[in-house]
Amino acid sequence: MSGGDPSAPPRPGNVLQAIHERMADLRPSERKVAQVVLANPGRVVRMTLAEAAQAATVSEPTVIRFCEGIGLPGFQHLKLELARNSAFGVSATHSVIAPDDAPQQVTDKIFEYTLTSLDHARRRLDPATLAQVIDLLAAAPRIEFMGMGASGIVALDAQQKFPLFGRPCGASIDHHQQYMLAMTMEPGDVLVAISHRGETRSLLQVVEAARARGVTVIALTGQTGSLSAAADVALIVETLDNTNVFTPTISRIAALVVVDVLSTAVALRMPAAKTERLAQMKRALTCMRTGGSQSGDEAAVC
Amino acid sequence: MSGGDPSAPPRPGNVLQAIHERMADLRPSERKVAQVVLANPGRVVRMTLAEAAQAATVSEPTVIRFCEGIGLPGFQHLKLELARNSAFGVSATHSVIAPDDAPQQVTDKIFEYTLTSLDHARRRLDPATLAQVIDLLAAAPRIEFMGMGASGIVALDAQQKFPLFGRPCGASIDHHQQYMLAMTMEPGDVLVAISHRGETRSLLQVVEAARARGVTVIALTGQTGSLSAAADVALIVETLDNTNVFTPTISRIAALVVVDVLSTAVALRMPAAKTERLAQMKRALTCMRTGGSQSGDEAAVC
DNA sequence: GGAAAATCTGTAGCTACGCTACATTTCGCG
C-alpha cells in the first residue's frame, strides 16, 4: 500500500556512473576512494568507514568528503546507494565472461549484465520521443515493422503484439519483401525500422523509398547514425555494449521491452470496447490447448 | 578486478519474500515490525532503529529480534538487504498498469516489472539442471528449437545464436513442419521444446513423437506441467506473471536471456579454433553495412 | 625564485546509533 512515496529521494541514477562523471572534480586522495568503490562496490557495502579508509589508504574524513563530493550526505547513504546498484551484483563493466567460467558464473554474469543494461536503457530513454512515437502509432492506419538479423526477431515480436490492439500491421525480415511492402504503403502509414547499429544499408534503402512515398518512418535504434538521421522520429534505445565476443547482444532484449512499452501504451489509447476484446482474446489464448498457428486466428474459448 | 568474492554472503534471495515465509515463526510483536517493513520497504531503508521501533509501536530490541528471526544479523543488514530489493523502485506487485497512466509511468512500470521478473527468474533457475542442459547441447550432433506464438520468437532467436558456434541447428514455429522435423531426427539429437505454460497440445504431440524416436527432449518452460513431465530434462524459467491484461508477457524475455546463457555456455565448451572463428564472424557482422539476409552467409570483412 | 595564501589531508574528540544484559510483565498450564 501507499504506492506513491512523496518523500522519495531525488533519483541519483546510477551511483557508480555518477562517480565516474564527477571523478574530475574530486581531490587526489578522494580519487583513491573512488577507485576502491568502483573496483568492488559490493564489498564496500559490507565495509565499515574505518575499513574503507584503510582499503583506500586514506583517513576516515577523506572518505566522508568523498561522499559529499559525489552529492551524498554521508557514508551510510553511500552504502545504501551502493546496495541498490549492487542488486545486480558486480558492476557491469566487470562482468566479462572468461573462458574458464563455470555455468553458474556464466548465468550470473549474463543476467547481471542484462539487468544492468536494461536499467541503463530505461534511464536513457527520452520520454518526449517516446510519447511522440506512441501518438504516431496510435493514429496510424497501418504499421509495418522491419529489421534484419537480431532486429528481425524484434520486428516479428512487435508484429505479434500490435494486431491484438486492432491495428493492422505486419513484419518483414527480408530485404526484397521489405521493399515491396514499402511501395504499397500510403502517406500516414507508419514504418518502424529496427536496427541496433542503425547502419544497415539495405534497411536504409527501404526507409528512403518509404519516406519518398510520404510514409512516416520511426527508427528504433541503439545510437544516432544513418538510420536515425533518415527517419522522421528516432527512438534511441541505448545499451551497454561491451565488445567481448561471448557477451551476447543485449540490444534486442532492450528493444523488445521498448516494444512492450509501445504496444501497451497504444493499447491504453484504445476505446474500452477494443480493450474488452483484447481481454477476451487473452483469456482464449490462456485456455487454448491446441496452440494453433501464430496467424492469430481466434480460437473458441475453452 | 577480484571478480570472485569468496566472502560473499549467503544469498538470502528476496528478503521481502523471506519475511512472508517466516511470518508464522515470528512472535506477535515482531509481526508488527514485519507489517511495517512489508508495507513500505523503501521508507524503512531511510529509518533509524528508533524510528522503525516507533513506527511499529514496539521497542528497539524487538526490531533487532525481528531481524534475527528472519536470519539477518542486525538492523543494518536489514536496511542493506531492503535497499537491494527496492532497487527497482516499488515492489513488483504494485506495478499494475492503470488505464490512465501517462507514457512515462507506463515505461517505468514495464521496465520495473521486467527487471524484477528477470531477477526472480535468475534466483529460481536451478543450476544443476542448467548444467545438465549445457552438457546435452554441447554434445548434441543436431539441435532443433520449437515453439508456438511468443515462444516461437524464442526459438527463432535461439536458432540465430547457436549456429554461430558450429552446431547445426534449426527452428520451427509451424506444427506440421515441427512434426516432420521430429521424424527426421536421430537418437542423440536434441529437441528444445519451448512453451511458457507447458500445455500446448500440438507441441506435446511433437515431443512424444520425438522421444519415441530416441531424441533427447529438453523443455524450456515456465512451470511444471505436461511439457516438463513429457521431456527428458525440464528447465523451468519461473517468471512473475500477474494477470493484468495490459501487463505484457515477461516469459519470452526471461527465456531469451536463458537462451543467451545456454548459447554462451556451450560456446565456452568449444575448442579455441571455433571460438576464434566466432570472433572473426562477429567482427565481420559488426562491419557489415549491406545487412544481407539473416541466412548467415559470411560477408567479407570490411 | 621565494614567500604568502589557499587548499588539501590527517588527528582528536564528540554525538548517537545500534546492540546486549537484565528486569518486568504476560500468558499458558497444572
Place this chain on the structure above:
DNA sequence: CGCGAAATGTAGCGTAGCTACAGATTTTCC
C-alpha cells in the same frame, strides 16, 4: 489459583560515523 516459561520493555555499553581544528602541500603572485 499459583507456578513456570515465554515474551516484551528498560537501562547501559561499545563503537561507528561525523565535525572542529591543526599541520602539510601545492599554488600563485610579486
